[in-house]
Amino acid sequence: MIYVKIYRVQGEVLLAACDEELLGKTFREGKLKLEVRERFYKGELMDEDALESLLEEATIANLTGERCVSKAIELGYVDPERVLRIEGIPHAQMAKLMW
Template identity: 80%
Template sequence: MIYVKVYRVQGEVVVAACDEELLGKTFREGELKLEVKERFYKGDLVEEDALEGLLSEATIANLTGERCVSKAVELGYVDEKRILRVEGVPHAQMARIMW
């Protein structure tokens, strides 16, 4: 399961999603720090498949965890070469250019 929170701000649709077990944790590696904050990510607890519909309407997405990031790669929203790993935890961001 994953946590998903959707923000709608000034015409943007921001999707924040993380694997359930990562919520509230902080990861550090060198100078990198990845905080999986509850106030940002904690929304609805859903199956990974729910990301398909959410990412299709998202203009921006922040994705953290193996399940979230893998699903976004599978759906073609994230390039595997653009995934950041902090203490082995994958994190990816997506921005859609709207013309």
Template identity: 80%
Template sequence: MSGKIYVKIYRVQGEVLLAACDEELLGKTFREGELKLEVKERFYKGELVDVESLGKFLEEATIANLTGERVIKKAIELGYIDEGRVLRIQGVPHAQMAKMMW
């Protein structure tokens, strides 16, 4: 699986938030019924990397906002996201992850 994705890391109060999306979705808005998904540049646009490197970012993240076929497929493959918990808005997959710390 190849293709580029944007990843951006935020460090806030001990949390590590990862925002990741498929490259071509950046700046777009998707709507379905009451749901709205905005893939905002200021939130998602960070480093442009190969989807294969997503694992190292997810490993460090305590919270993740993930959008797009490649990003979601890789996160499921790596065991970070449960396929049954993926939301689709106008056909675009979106999921959020939070690691529970004990």
């Protein structure tokens, strides 16, 4: 299961999603720090298959965890070469360019 929270601001749809077990944790590696804050990520708990329709609507996405990032890669929204790993935890961001 994953936590999903959607923010709608000035025409943008930001999707924040993380694997359930990562919520509230902080990961560090060298100078990098990844905080999986409840305030930002904790929304509705759902199956990762729900990401398909949510990513389709999102203009920006912030994804943390194996299930979230793997699903976004599978759906073609994230390039696996661009995934950042901190303490082995994958993190990816997506932005759609609108013309």
